[in-house]
Amino acid sequence: MHVDDEFAARTEFSERVVHGFLNASLLSTLVGMKIPGRGALYVSQSIEFTRPVFIGDTVEARGTIEAIDQETRLVTLRTEILRNGGECVLRGRAQVKVLRLAEAEKRAERPQVASSALLAGRTALVTGASRGIGRATARLFAQHGANVWINYQRSEAAAQSLVQELTGLGGFCRAIRADVTSDDDVARLMDEIVAAGGLDILVNNAGPKIHSSTFANLQWPDMAQAYELVVGSVFRVTKAALPALKKSKGRVITIASAAAIGRTAYNWLPYVAAKSALLAMSKNLAQELGPHGVTVNSISPSMVDTDLVSNIPERMRQMTVSRTPLRRLATADDVAGTALMLASPYASFITGENMLVTGGEHMI
Numbered sequence: 162m163h164v165d166d167e168f169a170a171r172t173e174f175s176e177r178v179v180h181g182f183l184n185a186s187l188l189s190t191l192v193g194m195k196i197p198g199r200g201a202l203y204v205s206q207s208i209e210f211t212r213p214v215f216i217g218d219t220v221e222a223r224g225t226i227e228a229i230d231q232e233t234r235l236v237t238l239r240t241e242i243l244r245n246g247g248e249c250v251l252r253g254r255a256q257v258k259v260l261r262l263a264e265a266e267k268r269a270e271r272p273q274v275a276s277s278a279l280l281a282g283r284t285a286l287v288t289g290a291s292r293g294i295g296r297a298t299a300r301l302f303a304q305h306g307a308n309v310w311i312n313y314q315r316s317e318a319a320a321q322s323l324v325q326e327l328t329g330l331g332g333f334c335r336a337i338r339a340d341v342t343s344d345d346d347v348a349r350l351m352d353e354i355v356a357a358g359g360l361d362i363l364v365n366n367a368g369p370k371i372h373s374s375t376f377a378n379l380q381w382p383d384m385a386q387a388y389e390l391v392v393g394s395v396f397r398v399t400k401a402a403l404p405a406l407k408k409s410k411g412r413v414i415t416i417a418s419a420a421a422i423g424r425t426a427y428n429w430l431p432y433v434a435a436k437s438a439l440l441a442m443s444k445n446l447a448q449e450l451g452p453h454g455v456t457v458n459s460i461s462p463s464m465v466d467t468d469l470v471s472n473i474p475e476r477m478r479q480m481t482v483s484r485t486p487l488r489r490l491a492t493a494d495d496v497a498g499t500a501l502m503l504a505s506p507y508a509s510f511i512t513g514e515n516m517l518v519t520g521g522e523h524m525i
Contacts, residue, residue: 162174162177162178163177163178163179163180164177165177174213174215176215176216177215177216178213178214178215179213179214179215179216179218181208181210181214181251184214184220184242184250184251185206185208185242185251187220187222187242188206188222188224188240188242188255189203190222191222191223191224191240192224192238192255192257195224196224196226196236196238196257197226197236197257197259201236201257201258201259201260202257202258202260203255203257204235204255204256204257204258205255205256206240206253206254206255206256207253207254207255208251208252208253209251209252209253210250210251211249211250211251211252212244212248212249212250213250214244214250218244218245219244219245219246220242220243220244220245220250221242221243221246222240222241222242223240223241223242223243224238224239224240224255225238225239225240226238227239227254231475233258233475234258234259234260234475235256235257235258235259236256236257236258236259237254237255237256238254238255238256238257239252239254240252240253240254240255241253277304277305277306278305278306279305279306279501279505279506280302280305280306280307280362280501280504280505281305281306281307282306283306283307283308283361283362283504284307284308284309284310284333284354284357284358284359284360284361284362285299285302285307285308285309285310285360285361285362285363285364285504286309286310286312286350286354286360286362286363286364286398286402287299287302287309287310287311287312287364287366288312288341288364288365288366288367288394288398289312289313289314289341289366289367289368290309290311290312290313290320290323290366291311291313291316291317291319291320291323291336292316292319292467293465293467293493294366294416294462294465294467294493294496294497295311295312295364295366295367296319296323296493297492297493297494297496297497298364298366298493298496298497298500298501299311299323299327299334300323300326300327300497301494301497301498301500301501302362302500302501302504303327303330303332303334304330305501305505306332307332307362307504308332308333308334308358309327309332309333309334309335310335310337310354311323311324311327311334311335311336311337312336312337312338312339312341312350312367313336313337313338314338314339314340314341314367317336317338320336320338321336323336324336335357337350337353337354341367341394341397341398342389342390342393342394342397343397344397347397347398347401348401350398350401351398351401351402351405354405355404355405359405359408359409360402360405360406360409360411361406361409361411361412362411362412362414362504363398363399363402363406363411363412363413363414364414364415364416364500364504365394365395365398365399365413365414365415365416366416367394368390368391368394368416369387369390369391371429371432372431372432373428373429374428374430374431375428376430379430379431383431384430384431384434386431387431387432387434387435388431388434388435388438390435391432391435391436391438391439392435392438392439392442395415395439395442396442399413399415399446403450403455406450406455407450407453407454407455410453410454410455411455412455412456412457412458412503412504412508413443413446413450413455413456413457413458414458414459414460414500414503414504415439415442415443415457415458415459415460416459416460416462416496416500417436417439417440417443417459417460417461417515418432418433418436418461418462419461419462419463419517419518419519419522419523420432420433420436420463420464421433421434421436421437421439421440421461422440422461422515422517422523423523425437436461439459440459440461440515443457443458443459443513443515444457444513447512447513448513451512451513456503456508456509456511456512457512457513458503458508458511458512458513458514458515458516459514459515459516460496460499460500460503460515460516460518461515461516461517461518461519461523462491462495462496462517462518462519463481463485463490463491463518463519463520463522463523464477464478464481464490464491465490465491465492465493465495465496466490466491466492466493467493478490481522484522485519485520485521485522486520486521486522487520487521488520489520491518491519491520495518496518499516499518503516
């Protein structure tokens with residue numbers, strides 16, 4: 162009926178009928194390009210074929226927004242395809258999830274900070290630096306004179322775009338791929354950095370996305386995986402970097418989380434348990450490495466508006482804002498500024514501390 166003229170002629174339609182899903186494919190273009198706009202993910206689509214479409218017909222895809230759920234960011238659309246200007250040949254409903262803007266798209270909103278030589282002559286490694294907190298930290302360090310190694314695992318395009326941006330500041334900047342949960346990758350990473358001149362500042366930032374679950378639905382492998390991804394990566398990189406950091410009397414800065422302090426974040430057990438271990442590890446290392454002139458500190462931000470928490474419901478975000486005296490979420494730049502302070506000469510007598518970047522949500 163769709164491709165055989167002779168067979169189609171013997172049907173009630175008398176001629177070939179265009180395959181219905183060819184028309185339906187127009188809805189994907191409609192959702193991806195027009196409604197609700199850039200940054201949309203097609204979630205579901207119901208389809209009812211009401212009339213045939215023939216070769217030579219002109220069709221038009223239409224979508225009408227019927228409902229918007231602010232918490233889930235789901236948009237419900239009434240979809241239809243009209244033939245020759247008026248007759249409906251397909252109708253249904255679609256659900257589309259509006260994705261949060263990527264960090265690069267928010268760059269225009271970032272406040273400008275004057276450049277300085279605060280970290281001139283210092284070399285920094287920032288793990289997980291292709292986006293979010295790591296990206297903001299690498300950018301700020303470079304802006305203040307540091308030579309920056311940008312570690313990434315999969316996001317090569319994002320890392321290279323940051324390199325291009327930062328080389329315009331006139332300093333040394335290089336992207337280096339490494340899986341920080343791999344001993345071999347970490348060893349190769351550190352060998353390359355040391356061969357290029359050594360290391361003064363290590364920012365342990367790489368980490369996994371947060372997954373919410375009740376205790377009843379967790380198994381021990383879930384806990385073990387969180388420890389491996391969160392604690393194991395910091396352990397490996399810090400251990401590999403220690404010879405270079407002892408030589409330079411350097412700085413270790415680890416990004417922890419305010420979700421692991423106080424009452425801790427509900428239903429985030431693997432994540433908060435692993436981040437709690439980071440806090441204990443940092444304090445222990447501060448005591449051991451202090452005599453070598455190496456400072457070890459951590460930063461615990463409250464909820465930061467990055468893609469790592471893109472799946473957090475809007476209701477939880479607004480609850481965080483409402484109990485924060487500054488009445489907003491933390492930004493990646495807020496955390497980067499704290500890292501800059503800890504990396505600077507002004508923090509030479511600060512070690513074993515956990516700096517809260519919470520807008521007053523947590524007070525000790």
